[in-house]
Amino acid sequence: MENALLELEGVSRYFGGLAAVSNLSLTVSRGQLKAIIGPNGSGKTTLFNVISMIYPPQKGSVKFKDRPLNGLRPHAVASLGVVRTFQNIRLFAEGVTAIENVIAGQLGRSGTGTLDVIFRKGKARAEYRRCEETAMKWLDYVGLASKANLGIHALNFGEQRALELARALAADPELILLDEPAAGLNETEARGFSRKLLQINRELNKTICLVEHNIKLVMGVADQIMVMNYGEKLAEGNPDEIRKNEAVIKCYLGEAVY
Secondary structure (H helix, E strand, C coil): CCCEEEEEEEEEEEECCEEEEEEEEEEEECCCEEEEECCCCCCHHHHHHHHCCCCCCCEEEEEECCEECCCCCHHHHHHCCEEECCCCCCCCCCCCEHHHHHHHCCHHHCCCCHHHHHHCCCCHHHHHHHHHHHHHHHHHHCCCHHHCCCEHHHCCHHHHHHHHHHHHHHCCCCEEEEECCCCCCCHHHHHHHHHHHHHHHHCCCCEEEEECCCHHHHHHHCCEEEEEECCEEEEEECHHHHHHCHHHHHHHHCCCCC
16 A cells, blocks of 8 residues: 555454454554554554564564564564554663663664673774763653653653653654553643654654553544454544544443543
């Protein structure tokens, strides 16, 4: 498909005979901000795990820039330009600072050996300095420059979410998969996060696909929304179409107007 960055065709993933994702097709176009919503247990996170090859599909294909991802390891998918965050914050905590977390996010795409960079051996000293400069740029971008040398436990929950975003951006991705990035944020933090998502999408021209339960946030930022239910695609369309979709209202949104 023209302008497609990510394409899934007939993807299925089973666990013990149960289809967590069933015959699902999805396209994410370059520059798009696409949201995936649906009830708990509808297969949204499993879908992200399939895209990133944590759980390879048992049926169907996943392509990124027309290149098949099936059979690749997760780190190889990341090295191609697909990065993700998780529902539960996954930061290096014990004895690791904020800036070191962001530096770690760059190593998968570094041409220098990871251990060489970490221990700053030989030519890798220059690579470490480059990673450090890049990390500071993204920490500043998400408002954490003043906390670069603090440990993770010194950051509040919203700041830890922002740090995850900085780490993802530092990897210079073409596609960012965000799994419930607003989970645990208060209303003020969620509004700020919405603005940052739009800024990343429009000003940095990053393609974003997010799974999110905060429907107000989704309706405010997404170009297009796919709704999942029982591992299948229930509906797909722009926010206004999804708001009015009777099947979506019945199974997920209820009668509230967003």
